[in-house]
Amino acid sequence: MTGPEARIPTLSSGRRATIAILAAIAWAASRAGVGDEVVNRRGFGTFGEFWRAVLKPELASEFVTLTAESAAVTLAYAVLGTALALVLGVLGAPALSALLVPRHRALGRLFWLVSRSILVVPRAVHELLWALLFIQVLGFDPMVAVLAIGLPFGAVTAKVYAETIDEADPAPFLALRATGASKLAALFYGVLPDIRGELTSFAFYRLECAIRSAAILGVIGAGGIGFQLDLSFETLRYSEIWTLIAALMLLSGLADRWSSAVRRATGPGVKRASFAALAVLLPLSWRWVTLDPSALWSDRTIDLGRRLGDDLWPPRLGPGRWSELLGAMVDTTAMSLLALAIAGFGGLAAATAVSRPTGRAAHNTALGGLRRMVLRLILLLLRAVPAPIWAFLMVLVLFPGLWPGAVALGIYNLGVLGRLFAEIIEDRDTASADGLLLTGARGVQTLFYGTLPTAGPRLTSVALYRWEVIVRETVVVGVVGAGGLGQLINEHLAARDFAAVAGAIVALVVVSLAIDSISAWLRRTLRTGSSNGRQVAG
Amino acid sequence: MTPVSTGRAPVAELTAVSVSLGDRPSALSPILVDIDLVIEAGERVALVGPSGAGKTTLLAVLSGMVQPVAGSVSVLGVDPSNLSGRTLRAHRSRLGIVNQHLDMALPLQVIHNVNAGRLGRWSTASSLWSLVRAAGRNEATEVLDRVGLADRAFSPTDTLSGGERQRVAVARVLRQQPDLVLADEPTSSVDPRLADDVMGLLCGTVEAPSGWTTVVSVHEPDLARHHADRMVGLRDGRIVFDRQPGEVSVADLTDLYRANPTDHPTGG
Amino acid sequence: MKKNPWSASWRTLITALVALAFFAAACGSDASEGEASSEGEASNEGDEGAAVLRIGAIPDQEPERLQRTYDLLSDYLAAELDVTVEYVPVTDYQGAVTAFRVGDLDLAWFGGLTGVQARLEVEGANAIAQRDIDEAFTSVFIARADTGIDTIADVAGLSVLEGRSFTFGSESSTSGRLMPQSFLAEAGIEIDSSFDGAPGFSGSHDATIEVVAAGSFEVGALNSEVWDSRVEAGDVDPSEVIEIFRTPPYYDYHWVSQPELDARFGDGFQDNVVAALTSLDADDPDHEAILELFGAGSFIVTENANYAAIEAVGRETGLIRS
Known part of the structure; x- marks a missing residue:
C-alpha cells in the first residue's frame, strides 16, 4: 500500500481491501487489549447460573400470561413502527430517486443532496436514542416506540426504495413519459410493477428487524418483553428471563420465517396472505397499545418539544472536552470492527453448518437434519436476546473495557448474519459445489472451492452492510460501561446535559457516515455491490 | 431532394437537423447529418436503412427525447424543446410511441398496459385509481378486440407470447388515438405474418383509416413497400432517397444496404 | 406459460396502502375530536372531575417490592386525600426524572441527586418529605x-x-x-x-x-x-x-411534588400530602407495613435547602451541569 503500484502488480485491489480489513481488525483488538486481562474466570459462576436456569424457566401461569401480553405489546410496536416506516418510505422514495428527480441539472442535484442529507440523520441514530429523545417530549407514551422505530426505518426504506427504483429498467418509464404520462403515473405503470417483489421483500424484512428493535426499546421503559426482561435482570431472576427469552425467540423466529417466506415466495399466495395478515394486525396493534397520535400535537408536546430543542441546541462538548469525545469515537469504531469480525467469521461458520445441502449430489441424513435444527435454534437465541442483555452477561466473564460490548454485539449479530448467510448459501447456484461433490470432495472442501467463490461476494456485501448497522448498535451496549460513544451518551444523560448528548450524537453520526463510506468503498473495490446485499442488511 | 408535398399543413418539419454524440456537431461522431424532412398529415412514412443508419435517432428527435445540436425541429406545430410542464405533457399525449423493446411493465395486466396509452390525458390520481379498478374497460376491450386479444384483457402481460405482447403495444397506441405515431422497428421480433398485421394496424391500412400520421422504421423493405405511402432511405445519418414506394428501385435498396468497404458491415 | 405471481397482489398492495392512509386519517381525526376516548390520560390540565394523583419512584429496589410498597401507599393516600392515586412504574433513574419533567408524575420519590435534577428541570417543584433515615444516609x-x-x-x-x-x-x-x-x-x-x-x-x-x-x-x-x-x-x-x-452521612431520598398541585387538586392539597406522609405511624398496624417496606421509622418534613450540599457535590462531579 506504500510502494509504487507498478512494482507489485500481483496485489489486486480486492486483495488489498482484504488486507486492509484484517489490519483494521487487528488494530481494534490491540486497542481493546489481548491476553490474560480479557477473560475473568471467577465470573463463570454467575454466568453458569444463568445458563443452568434454561432448564427451569418460570412457568407460573401469572408469569406466562404476563409474558404473552408483553409479547403482544412488542409485536404491536413492531407492526405499527413498520407501517409508519413504509408510509414514510413510500412517500420519500420518489423524491430520492434519480429517475424522478434527475440530477443532471443543478436544481435537481441540490434537491437530491439536501434530501439525502436530511435522511442521513434518522438512519445514523439508533432507535434507542430516538426513543430517549422522544420520551423527553411525549413522556411514557406508546407513540414513543412507534416513532422511534418508524422514523429511522422510514429513512432506510426511502433510501432502499429509491435505489431499487433507480436500478430498474427505465425504458418503460421513459416511453410512457414520451407519450405525456406524469412522472407518478409513469412510475406506477412503468416501474413499480417490475420491482414490487423486491419492495415487498424489504417491507417484511423491516418487520423482522422491527421486532428486534421493539424488544430493545422495552429496556428504556416502553413496555413489552424488553421491559420485563429488564425488570427480571435487575434482580437476576434467571428463570423468568428464560421464559421471556423463549417468548422472544418464538416471536423473532416467526417473524424471520415470515420474512424469509415472503422473500423466497414464487407464487402470489404468500405475499397476498402476508399483506392481509398485516392489514389485520395493524388495527389490532393500534388498539392493544391504545395508540393516540393526538399526543403529537397537544400543547404539552409542543411546549416540551420546544424545551428539548432549546436543551439540545447548540450541541456542545462534555466536561471531558475533545480528548474524551475523540477517544470515544475511536473506541466505538474499534468496538464495531471487533463485533463485525466475530459476527462475520462466526456467522460464516454457523451458516455453512446450518444450511441445507442443496443440489443433486448432496447427502441428506436425518442426523444432519437434527444437527442443523439445533444450530438454527442457537442462532435464533443469539439474535432474539437483546444486545444489552448479552452485554451484561459478558461483563460477568470478561474484564471491563471494549471486549464485553464488542463480544455482546458480535454474538447478537452473529445470530443475524448466520441466518442471512445460510439463506444466501442455500439460494446460490449449486452447480460448482455439485461438481466437486461428484468428484468425491468433502463438505469442507466444497466450501472453499465451490460455495465461497459463488456466494462469497454476496456474503461480503451483506457483512459490510451489517457493519453500518453495528456501528449504530454500539450505543445500546454503552449502558454497561462498554465504552465508546454509547457510554458517553449515557453519562451525559445521567447529568441531564442534553447539549452534550447532542454533541455526542453528532459525533456518532460522523462515525456512522465515515463507516458508511468506507463500507461502500470496500464493496466497490471488492466488486460486490449487489442490490441483494442491501435488501437484507439495511 | 424535394420532399413530397400533398398541400396540407405539415405534421413534422425538420430543417438542417444534425445530431452527434457530443454537444457540438462533430465529424467524429455524427449520428444524423443535415436532415431536411417534411411530413404531412396522414402520411405513412417508412424509414429504411441498415442498422446504425440513424433511424432510431431520427424517431427520437421527432419524439423530443433527443435534441439536435443544429437545425430546427417542429412537431405538431411546435418545437418540443421549447415546451415544459403541462404544455409538454399535452404535446406528448398526442404522440404514440412503439419501440422495438415494447417498454411496458410485464407484470401488469394487459388492460393496464393498454390504458397506459391514456396516461397523458388522465390525471395522476385517476391513473393510480385505475390500477385498483380498471377504467375505460369498454374502450380497452374494443381495441384489444381489434388486435385479437379481447379475451386476454385481465391476463398478466408476461403470460403472453412475444407476438401477443407486440399486439398489446399496438393496442396501447390504438387506445391512445395520437396524432403522430412513431414506431421503431415494431416488427423486429415477430413472424412475417404477424409483422404484416402489426404494420397494417399502425399504418391504418387495415380496417378503418386511423386518422393519424405514422413514421415507422422497418428492416424489411417489402413491408415498407406494402404499407407505407412514402419511403425514406437513411444511411450513415443522411437521407439518401425519399420517394413513393413505387419509385424505389431494387438498385436503390441494394445501394442502401451494401456493406461499407471502409467499415465493418453494419447489417442488412 | 407460467402463471404470473404478481397479478392480484399488486392490487392488494395498492388497496392496502390506500386503506392504511384512510385508516390513519380516520384514527387521527377520531382522537382529536373525541377526547373522551382517551381515558384519564389527558387529565393533566384542569380536568378537575377525574383528578388522578400519579406517583412514581426511582427503581432502587426490585420491581415487585416497589409495586407492593406503592400499591399500599397509593391506597393509603387515596383514602387520606380523597383522590384517585395511580402508581406509574419506571425502570431507570433518568426515566423517573424524565417522567417528572414531562408531568407524567405528580409526586415522585427521588434520590438526592435525581431529586435535585428534577427540581432544576421543573421550576417551582418542591422537596416536601423524607424518611427519618434520609437525614443521615x-x-x-x-x-x-x-x-x-x-x-x-x-x-x-x-x-x-x-x-x-x-x-x-x-x-x-x-x-x-x-x-x-x-x-x-x-x-x-x-x-x-x-x-x-x-x-x-x-x-x-x-x-x-x-x-x-x-x-x-x-x-x-x-x-x-x-x-x-x-x-x-x-x-x-x-x-x-x-x-x-x-461513608459519613448525607441527605438522600425524598419526595418531590409538582408545583401546581394546589391549583389542580384544591387549596392546601400539598400540605395535606405532607401531613398524610408524616402521620404514618409505626405503631399503627395499618401503617407499619408501609413504613417497613420503605425501611423507615417515619416520614419527616424536608425542604429544598437540605439538598444544597448534594447540588454542590453534583456540580463538582459534573453530574449537575445546568
Whole structure:
C-alpha cells in the first residue's frame, strides 16, 4: 500500500481491501487489549447460573400470561413502527430517486443532496436514542416506540426504495413519459410493477428487524418483553428471563420465517396472505397499545418539544472536552470492527453448518437434519436476546473495557448474519459445489472451492452492510460501561446535559457516515455491490 | 431532394437537423447529418436503412427525447424543446410511441398496459385509481378486440407470447388515438405474418383509416413497400432517397444496404 | 406459460396502502375530536372531575417490592386525600426524572441527586418529605475478600483504592455513585485516572454486589440500606464479598411534588400530602407495613435547602451541569 503500484502488480485491489480489513481488525483488538486481562474466570459462576436456569424457566401461569401480553405489546410496536416506516418510505422514495428527480441539472442535484442529507440523520441514530429523545417530549407514551422505530426505518426504506427504483429498467418509464404520462403515473405503470417483489421483500424484512428493535426499546421503559426482561435482570431472576427469552425467540423466529417466506415466495399466495395478515394486525396493534397520535400535537408536546430543542441546541462538548469525545469515537469504531469480525467469521461458520445441502449430489441424513435444527435454534437465541442483555452477561466473564460490548454485539449479530448467510448459501447456484461433490470432495472442501467463490461476494456485501448497522448498535451496549460513544451518551444523560448528548450524537453520526463510506468503498473495490446485499442488511 | 408535398399543413418539419454524440456537431461522431424532412398529415412514412443508419435517432428527435445540436425541429406545430410542464405533457399525449423493446411493465395486466396509452390525458390520481379498478374497460376491450386479444384483457402481460405482447403495444397506441405515431422497428421480433398485421394496424391500412400520421422504421423493405405511402432511405445519418414506394428501385435498396468497404458491415 | 405471481397482489398492495392512509386519517381525526376516548390520560390540565394523583419512584429496589410498597401507599393516600392515586412504574433513574419533567408524575420519590435534577428541570417543584433515615444516609464500599483490602478507617483512607478496578451502580444514583465519587475525590482519587481501567456502572445496587462477587471488579460502592438488608437476608457470602468502608452521612431520598398541585387538586392539597406522609405511624398496624417496606421509622418534613450540599457535590462531579 506504500510502494509504487507498478512494482507489485500481483496485489489486486480486492486483495488489498482484504488486507486492509484484517489490519483494521487487528488494530481494534490491540486497542481493546489481548491476553490474560480479557477473560475473568471467577465470573463463570454467575454466568453458569444463568445458563443452568434454561432448564427451569418460570412457568407460573401469572408469569406466562404476563409474558404473552408483553409479547403482544412488542409485536404491536413492531407492526405499527413498520407501517409508519413504509408510509414514510413510500412517500420519500420518489423524491430520492434519480429517475424522478434527475440530477443532471443543478436544481435537481441540490434537491437530491439536501434530501439525502436530511435522511442521513434518522438512519445514523439508533432507535434507542430516538426513543430517549422522544420520551423527553411525549413522556411514557406508546407513540414513543412507534416513532422511534418508524422514523429511522422510514429513512432506510426511502433510501432502499429509491435505489431499487433507480436500478430498474427505465425504458418503460421513459416511453410512457414520451407519450405525456406524469412522472407518478409513469412510475406506477412503468416501474413499480417490475420491482414490487423486491419492495415487498424489504417491507417484511423491516418487520423482522422491527421486532428486534421493539424488544430493545422495552429496556428504556416502553413496555413489552424488553421491559420485563429488564425488570427480571435487575434482580437476576434467571428463570423468568428464560421464559421471556423463549417468548422472544418464538416471536423473532416467526417473524424471520415470515420474512424469509415472503422473500423466497414464487407464487402470489404468500405475499397476498402476508399483506392481509398485516392489514389485520395493524388495527389490532393500534388498539392493544391504545395508540393516540393526538399526543403529537397537544400543547404539552409542543411546549416540551420546544424545551428539548432549546436543551439540545447548540450541541456542545462534555466536561471531558475533545480528548474524551475523540477517544470515544475511536473506541466505538474499534468496538464495531471487533463485533463485525466475530459476527462475520462466526456467522460464516454457523451458516455453512446450518444450511441445507442443496443440489443433486448432496447427502441428506436425518442426523444432519437434527444437527442443523439445533444450530438454527442457537442462532435464533443469539439474535432474539437483546444486545444489552448479552452485554451484561459478558461483563460477568470478561474484564471491563471494549471486549464485553464488542463480544455482546458480535454474538447478537452473529445470530443475524448466520441466518442471512445460510439463506444466501442455500439460494446460490449449486452447480460448482455439485461438481466437486461428484468428484468425491468433502463438505469442507466444497466450501472453499465451490460455495465461497459463488456466494462469497454476496456474503461480503451483506457483512459490510451489517457493519453500518453495528456501528449504530454500539450505543445500546454503552449502558454497561462498554465504552465508546454509547457510554458517553449515557453519562451525559445521567447529568441531564442534553447539549452534550447532542454533541455526542453528532459525533456518532460522523462515525456512522465515515463507516458508511468506507463500507461502500470496500464493496466497490471488492466488486460486490449487489442490490441483494442491501435488501437484507439495511 | 424535394420532399413530397400533398398541400396540407405539415405534421413534422425538420430543417438542417444534425445530431452527434457530443454537444457540438462533430465529424467524429455524427449520428444524423443535415436532415431536411417534411411530413404531412396522414402520411405513412417508412424509414429504411441498415442498422446504425440513424433511424432510431431520427424517431427520437421527432419524439423530443433527443435534441439536435443544429437545425430546427417542429412537431405538431411546435418545437418540443421549447415546451415544459403541462404544455409538454399535452404535446406528448398526442404522440404514440412503439419501440422495438415494447417498454411496458410485464407484470401488469394487459388492460393496464393498454390504458397506459391514456396516461397523458388522465390525471395522476385517476391513473393510480385505475390500477385498483380498471377504467375505460369498454374502450380497452374494443381495441384489444381489434388486435385479437379481447379475451386476454385481465391476463398478466408476461403470460403472453412475444407476438401477443407486440399486439398489446399496438393496442396501447390504438387506445391512445395520437396524432403522430412513431414506431421503431415494431416488427423486429415477430413472424412475417404477424409483422404484416402489426404494420397494417399502425399504418391504418387495415380496417378503418386511423386518422393519424405514422413514421415507422422497418428492416424489411417489402413491408415498407406494402404499407407505407412514402419511403425514406437513411444511411450513415443522411437521407439518401425519399420517394413513393413505387419509385424505389431494387438498385436503390441494394445501394442502401451494401456493406461499407471502409467499415465493418453494419447489417442488412 | 407460467402463471404470473404478481397479478392480484399488486392490487392488494395498492388497496392496502390506500386503506392504511384512510385508516390513519380516520384514527387521527377520531382522537382529536373525541377526547373522551382517551381515558384519564389527558387529565393533566384542569380536568378537575377525574383528578388522578400519579406517583412514581426511582427503581432502587426490585420491581415487585416497589409495586407492593406503592400499591399500599397509593391506597393509603387515596383514602387520606380523597383522590384517585395511580402508581406509574419506571425502570431507570433518568426515566423517573424524565417522567417528572414531562408531568407524567405528580409526586415522585427521588434520590438526592435525581431529586435535585428534577427540581432544576421543573421550576417551582418542591422537596416536601423524607424518611427519618434520609437525614443521615450512608453508602458502603465493598470489596472481594481475596483482594486483601483492609477495613478503611476514614475518608482519607480511601486512597488505598488507587490502582484497583472499581464499579458504581446506576450513573444517577446518589448513594451508588454521586457521594462515593465525591468521597473518593476527597481522598485524592480521580475516577477517570486513578483506577485500573475506567469505572464500571453496574446499573443497580444488587448488580454491584453481583459483579464484585463475580470478580469483574475488585471494589464497588452502594446504598448501605440495600447492603444491610442483603447481608441480613443471607444473600451475601462473606467469604466472597466484604464491607470495607461506610461513608459519613448525607441527605438522600425524598419526595418531590409538582408545583401546581394546589391549583389542580384544591387549596392546601400539598400540605395535606405532607401531613398524610408524616402521620404514618409505626405503631399503627395499618401503617407499619408501609413504613417497613420503605425501611423507615417515619416520614419527616424536608425542604429544598437540605439538598444544597448534594447540588454542590453534583456540580463538582459534573453530574449537575445546568
